[in-house]
Amino acid sequence: xxxxxxxxxxxxxxxxxxxxxxxxxxxxxxxxxxxxxxxxxxxxxxxxxxxxxxxxxxxxxxxxxxxxxxxxxxxxxxxxxxxxxxxxxxxxxxxxxxxxxxxxxxxxxxxxxxxxxxxxxxxxxxxxxxxxxxxxxxxxxxxxxxxxxxxxxxxxxxxxxxxxxxxxxxxxxxxxxxxx
Amino acid sequence: xxxxxxxxxxxxxxxxxxxxxxxxxxxxxxxxxxxxxxxxxxxxxxxxxxxxxxxxxxxxxxxxxxxxxxxxxxxxxxxxxxxxxxxxxxxxxxxxxxxxxxxxxxxxxxxxxxxxxxxxxxxxxxxxxxxxxxxxxxxxxxxxxxxxxxxxxxxxxxxxxxxxxxxxxxxxxxxxxxxxxxxxxxxxxxxxxxxxxxxxxxxxxxxxxxxxxxxxxxxxxxxxxxxxxxxxxxxxxxxxxxxxxxxxxxxxxxxxxxxxxxxxxxxxxxxxxxxxxxxxxxxxxxx
Numbered sequence: 082x083x084x085x086x087x088x089x090x091x092x093x094x095x096x097x098x099x100x101x102x103x104x105x106x107x108x109x110x111x112x113x114x115x116x117x118x119x120x121x122x123x124x125x126x127x128x129x130x131x132x133x134x135x136x137x138x139x140x141x142x143x144x145x146x147x148x149x150x151x152x153x154x155x156x157x158x159x160x161x162x163x164x165x166x167x168x169x170x171x172x173x174x175x176x177x178x179x180x181x182x183x184x185x186x187x188x189x190x191x192x193x194x195x196x197x198x199x200x201x202x203x204x205x206x207x208x209x210x211x212x213x214x215x216x217x218x219x220x221x222x223x224x225x226x227x228x229x230x231x232x233x234x235x236x237x238x239x240x241x242x243x244x245x246x247x248x249x250x251x252x253x254x255x256x257x258x259x260x261x
Numbered sequence: 262x263x264x265x266x267x268x269x270x271x272x273x274x275x276x277x278x279x280x281x282x283x284x285x286x287x288x289x290x291x292x293x294x295x296x297x298x299x300x301x302x303x304x305x306x307x308x309x310x311x312x313x314x315x316x317x318x319x320x321x322x323x324x325x326x327x328x329x330x331x332x333x334x335x336x337x338x339x340x341x342x343x344x345x346x347x348x349x350x351x352x353x354x355x356x357x358x359x360x361x362x363x364x365x366x367x368x369x370x371x372x373x374x375x376x377x378x379x380x381x382x383x384x385x386x387x388x389x390x391x392x393x394x395x396x397x398x399x400x401x402x403x404x405x406x407x408x409x410x411x412x413x414x415x416x417x418x419x420x421x422x423x424x425x426x427x428x429x430x431x432x433x434x435x436x437x438x439x440x441x442x443x444x445x446x447x448x449x450x451x452x453x454x455x456x457x458x459x460x461x462x463x464x465x466x467x468x469x470x471x472x473x474x475x476x477x478x479x480x481x482x483x484x485x486x487x488x489x490x491x492x493x494x495x496x497x498x499x500x501x502x503x504x505x506x507x508x509x510x511x512x513x514x515x516x517x518x519x520x521x522x523x524x525x526x527x528x529x530x531x532x533x534x535x536x537x538x539x540x541x542x543x544x545x546x547x548x
Contacts, residue, residue, distance in 0.1 A: 102286075132290055140286070141287045154321075161302055
């Protein structure tokens with residue numbers, strides 16, 4: 082009987098240790114949809130949250146749309162009100178999986194495939210991209226970049242400003258995950 | 262017995278931890294709330310509702326160039342080509358000195374008035390927090406049309422008139438924003454039979470968003486204890502905002518042709534039922 086108890090305790094403990102999650106609340110996401118010779122259409126969000134389940138590579142990222150900061154205040158206002166409609170769709174999220182992620186093997190920087198659902202402006206699209214995962218001082222540095230199209234997420238650019246905003250939006254992210 | 266209890270509770274805990282491990286990662290992130298209360302997005306697209314000021318304040322370093330027109334009396338028809346003959350113009354600029362303070366200067370045709378303004382945000386409406394936005398606004402008019410031919414004992418301070426305004430607005434929904442503004446007007450030179458040296462006005466205004474880039478605006482400003490006469494009336498204006506990106510274009514129908522706040526709130530000469538009406542526009546270009 083005692084053996085069973087000991088075994089169970091081990092399973093229990095092992096489970097909690099194994100299911101360790103790494104997370105951040107101060108991750109950074111940048112995007113740029115600039116057209117040369119016009120005002121830069123670029124913003125940065127420094128309060129991105131992300132969480133990684135080390136046991137299976139499941140990965141989720143959440144950014145508040147209103148937290149994207151622009152150089153030009155009027156652009157930020159229009160971004161929220163006219164394009165992203167951030168009072169209706171306050172969050173941009175990603176939910177997916179780092180393929181073949183193995184926490185024990187990540188001793189040096191390594192490239193992985195990331196796959197999952199990206200939700201922006203209330204529209205969800207499957208994306209696939211490469212990411213860098215680098216462990217350092219007990220933290221995981223996760224970074225990468227990918228390109229999305231405005232029209233894929235139902236973000237309409239009026240014809241009047243079409244020449245000033247790129248249809249392709251380059252998104253890059255830098256997340257430093259720490260133990261929860 | 263004890264062992265059984267211990268075992269079952271352990272099983273229970275195990276099951277619980279398994280369940281939480283499978284819990285949606287996004288949901289765990291969702292529970293994270295922003296630390297600071299977020300300022301509500303702006304309730305007005307333009308710095309003005311029609312004639313009166315909205316609670317929008319320019320951001321730091323922003324330049325707004327203002328071009329306003331009010332055509333002549335619309336109701337005279339072809340006699341003055343629906344007002345095209347006697348238009349007033351106001352040219353000005355507003356600069357965001359800090360994120361909460363902007364200063365401006367303008368000049369308008371009527372009475373060659375220079376208007377200096379200061380607009381300062383006192384409090385922002387917050388999402389799930391403070392219910393209203395509060396903005397202070399001051400104007401000082403310098404009437405450069407007055408001459409010693411007309412007033413032999415004219416001194417410089419006779420040319421000055423002031424308004425002090427407290428603009429309080431609430432964004433009720435994405436579409437509807439309402440504003441309430443107690444306004445105090447002081448004139449150094451005034452006509453005792455038709456005007457008051459100190460006049461209180463209650464400014465009421467609002468917008469209704471028709472589309473993402475267009476809104477309908479309405480304002481009404483009853484004077485409190487105004488002198489009884491038929492010369493001046495309470496301000497009532499109807500407007501349409503069109504936001505084209507870098508420009509804000511506001512079309513205005515009003516019973517006031519002049520564009521300095523002192524006259525707007527206390528010297529509106531038109532009347533919606535059976536008086537003069539004026540059409541015009543405010544054009545803001547943001548740099």
